[in-house]
Amino acid sequence: MSMPFLFRSALALVLTLLLAACGTLESQRSDEAALQPVIPSGALTPITPGNLDSWAVQGLQPPADLWQRLRAGFAMPDLDTDMVHDREDWYASRPEYIQRMADRSSKYLFHIVEELERRNMPTELALLPYIESAFNPQAVSHAKAAGMWQFMPATGTYFDLRQNAFRDDRRDVLASTRAALDYLQKLHDMFGDWHLALAAYNWGEGSVGRAMAKNQNLGLGVGYTDLSMPDETRMYVPKFQAVKNIIRDPAAFGVVLPDIGNHPYFDIVDIARDMDVELVAQLAGIGVDDFRTLNPSHNGPVILSAATTEVLLPWDNAQTFRRNLANHRDGRLASWTVWTTPRTMNAKEVASSLGVDEKELRSVNRIPANMLIASGSALLVPRSAATLYDVAEELAHNGQLKLMPQRQLRRTTVVARKGETVATLARRYGVAAADVAEWNKVGRNTRFKTGQRLVIYRPAATSTARASTAPKAPAQRARTRQAAKR
Numbered sequence: 056m057s058m059p060f061l062f063r064s065a066l067a068l069v070l071t072l073l074l075a076a077c078g079t080l081e082s083q084r085s086d087e088a089a090l091q092p093v094i095p096s097g098a099l100t101p102i103t104p105g106n107l108d109s110w111a112v113q114g115l116q117p118p119a120d121l122w123q124r125l126r127a128g129f130a131m132p133d134l135d136t137d138m139v140h141d142r143e144d145w146y147a148s149r150p151e152y153i154q155r156m157a158d159r160s161s162k163y164l165f166h167i168v169e170e171l172e173r174r175n176m177p178t179e180l181a182l183l184p185y186i187e188s189a190f191n192p193q194a195v196s197h198a199k200a201a202g203m204w205q206f207m208p209a210t211g212t213y214f215d216l217r218q219n220a221f222r223d224d225r226r227d228v229l230a231s232t233r234a235a236l237d238y239l240q241k242l243h244d245m246f247g248d249w250h251l252a253l254a255a256y257n258w259g260e261g262s263v264g265r266a267m268a269k270n271q272n273l274g275l276g277v278g279y280t281d282l283s284m285p286d287e288t289r290m291y292v293p294k295f296q297a298v299k300n301i302i303r304d305p306a307a308f309g310v311v312l313p314d315i316g317n318h319p320y321f322d323i324v325d326i327a328r329d330m331d332v333e334l335v336a337q338l339a340g341i342g343v344d345d346f347r348t349l350n351p352s353h354n355g356p357v358i359l360s361a362a363t364t365e366v367l368l369p370w371d372n373a374q375t376f377r378r379n380l381a382n383h384r385d386g387r388l389a390s391w392t393v394w395t396t397p398r399t400m401n402a403k404e405v406a407s408s409l410g411v412d413e414k415e416l417r418s419v420n421r422i423p424a425n426m427l428i429a430s431g432s433a434l435l436v437p438r439s440a441a442t443l444y445d446v447a448e449e450l451a452h453n454g455q456l457k458l459m460p461q462r463q464l465r466r467t468t469v470v471a472r473k474g475e476t477v478a479t480l481a482r483r484y485g486v487a488a489a490d491v492a493e494w495n496k497v498g499r500n501t502r503f504k505t506g507q508r509l510v511i512y513r514p515a516a517t518s519t520a521r522a523s524t525a526p527k528a529p530a531q532r533a534r535t536r537q538a539a540k541r
Contacts (some may be wrong), residue, residue: 117317118317119316119317120314120315120316120317121164121165121168121315121316121317122302122312122315123317124168124178124317125164125168125178125179125181125302126178126302126303127178128168128171128172128177128178128179129177129178129179129299129303130177130178130179131177131179131180131249131250132249132250133296133299133300134250134279134280134292134293134296136280136293138289138290138293139293139296139297139300140297141293142290142293142294142296142297142298143297143300143301143308145297146297146298146301146308146310147301147308147309147310150309150310150311152189153301153310153312154311154312154313155189156185156189156190157312157313157315158313159189159190159191160184160185160190160315161313161315161320162320162321162348162349163184163190163192163203163228163232163320164181164315165315165317165318165319165320166228166229166232166319166320166321167181167184167232168181170232170233170236171236174236174240176236176239176240177249179295179299179302180236180239182295182298182299182302183204183235183239183253183256183295184203184204185298186291186294186295186298187203187204187205188202188203188204188205190203191203192226192228192231192348192351193226193347193351200225201223201225201226202223202225202226202227202231202351203226203228203231204225204231204232204234204235206225206231206234206235208225210238211224211225211234214234214237214238215230215234216230216231216234217362217452219433219452219453219454219455220354220420220432220433220434220435220454220455220456221353221354221355221357221359221362221393221433221435221451221454222352222353222354222362222363223352223354224352225352226351226352227350227351227352228321228349228350228351228367229323229367230352238256239252239253239256242255242256242260245260246260246263246267248278248279250278250279250292251263251267251278251279253291253292253295254279254282254284254288254291254292257287257288257291258284258285258287258288258291262284263282263284266282266283266284267282269283270282270283279292318370319370320369320370321349321367321368321369321370321373322367322368322369322370322373322374323365323366323367323373324365324366324367324368324373324376324377325364325365326358326360326363326364326365326366327360327364328360328388328389328445329357329358329359329360329361329388329389329391329392329445329446330357330358330360330388330389331356331357331358331388331389331390331391332346332347332353332355332356332357332358333356334388334389335358335366335376338375338376338379338380338383339368339369339372339373339375339376339379340372340375340376340379341368341369341372345369346366346368349366349367349368349369350366350367354421355391355419355420355435356390356391356419356435357389357390357391357392357435359393359445359446359451360445360451361445361446361447361448361450361451361452362448362451362452363451387440389438389445390437390438391419391435391436391437391438392435392436392437392438392442392446393433393434393435393436393446393450393451393454394409394433394434394436395431395432395433395434395450395454396428396429396430396431396432396434397430398430398487398489398490398493399427399428399429399430399459399487399490400427400428401426401427401428401461402416402417402422402426402428405428405434405436409436409437411436411437415437416434416436419435420434420435420456421456422456422458423458425460425461426458426459426460426461427458427459427460427461428456428457428458429457429458429459430487430489431457432455432456432457432458433450433454433455433456434456465512465513465514466510466511466512467510467511467512467513468508468509468510468511469484469508469509469510469511470506470507470508470509471503471504471505471506471507471508471509472505473505474502474505475502475503475505475507476500476501476502476503477491477492477495477497477498477499477500477501477503478499480503480509480511484511484513486511486512486513490512491509491511494509494510494511494512495509495510
């Protein structure tokens with residue numbers, strides 16, 4: 056067989072295979088075309104070429120400086136008014152004040168920025184405590200607002216910030232920040248505007264709502280600058296905007312901000328047993344004042360684990376605390392416990408009945424002079440060596456110290472009427488049945504004999520009170536009638 060013949064045969068075979076393959080591909084394309092949706096003519100538009108602003112690639116490293124990270128999240132519209140410029144000048148002329156506030160905020164700012172980013176909220180809201188409290192978590196206003204976010208008692212209760220004899224969560228770093236951001240988001244959802252939300256945070260949502268309704272009825276605008284409001288609220292957002300402008304560009308205002316690293320300042324450690332504050336600080340290797348800076352909600356010398364399951368410690372000291380606690384061999388962690396008063400008492404009576412120092416009792420529980428401790432009050436008292444159990448959860452969560460003015464009481468002897476009981480005698484003289492029973496050393500359900508002599512203590516009448524109830528002289532009565540006529 057000749058080579059040309061073999062070559063022609065091989066070539067014919069290759070051509071046959073290629074034609075078969077083409078037929079298969081055509082068949083597959085036909086099948087695929089049948090499965091594609093039919094796109095109407097004109098439904099697609101040409102792609103418009105875009106302009107590339109920069110060839111730079113976004114870095115993957117997080118900002119090394121917290122200020123940079125904070126600025127990157129600014130998302131609220133700016134306010135540009137004369138009041139803003141006035142407040143800029145005020146702050147810029149006090150660089151030591153800005154420095155002091157910024158130094159104080161360095162312990163808390165990272166956590167607040169983290170929370171804002173997690174909630175997708177504008178990060179400049181982290182600057183609000185500068186306006187509210189200068190970032191002092193122990194701040195208390197004349198209106199009794201407390202903490203770095205300045206919660207009023209009722210608003211704090213609404214947002215689950217506990218306020219009892221042992222702690223005030225309006226000062227708690229984590230709890231108050233959570234509540235403040237909840238509240239600010241609620242206000243923004245209500246008004247749809249961050250400036251109005253801030254005004255409502257300061258003035259109250261009801262006040263802002265009424266001011267907006269009034270303007271609507273008059274056909275006026277309902278923005279922040281349109282509303283009639285108190286001077287404090289009128290200046291509130293400009294102060295906030297001024298601080299924001301200074302933080303955004305401190306060099307423009309001649310301000311130097313302290314370095315704040317983009318990392319946590321504190322760590323959270325668990326508390327499983329009641330512990331003295333001094334012991335926690337000692338095991339962590341920090342001072343008591345440093346502990347209270349991060350845990351300002353604790354009012355006394357002891358942490359009650361049933362209500363406070365964790366505390367904050369500087370990042371490195373948290374690990375020191377865990378290690379030292381694990382090696383702590385003394386089983387006694389708390390030298391204080393809680394005692395509930397069985398009746399209304401004064402501090403001297405409590406101290407005497409418990410065998411404790413009255414001055415220390417008053418100091419730890421903040422009991423002023425000439426005040427009575429109401430029945431059922433929760434008091435911090437020294438824990439005896441025999442007391443091994445921790446304070447119960449109900450008491451740790453809800454214990455309250457109730458004080459009342461101490462009146463001068465006068466001992467009076469009275470005679471029991473027919474059928475007289477402790478309860479009826481108490482009602483007759485307007486005193487507590489428990490006190491009547493205590494004064495006469497009888498049970499609460501005792502029935503007295505007719506004519507039985509009993510002891511009652513009643514407020515002593517002051518000279519002012521006696522004078523006010525004495526009959527008026529004729530001339531005085533005449534002056535009173537003339538005054539009434541006028």
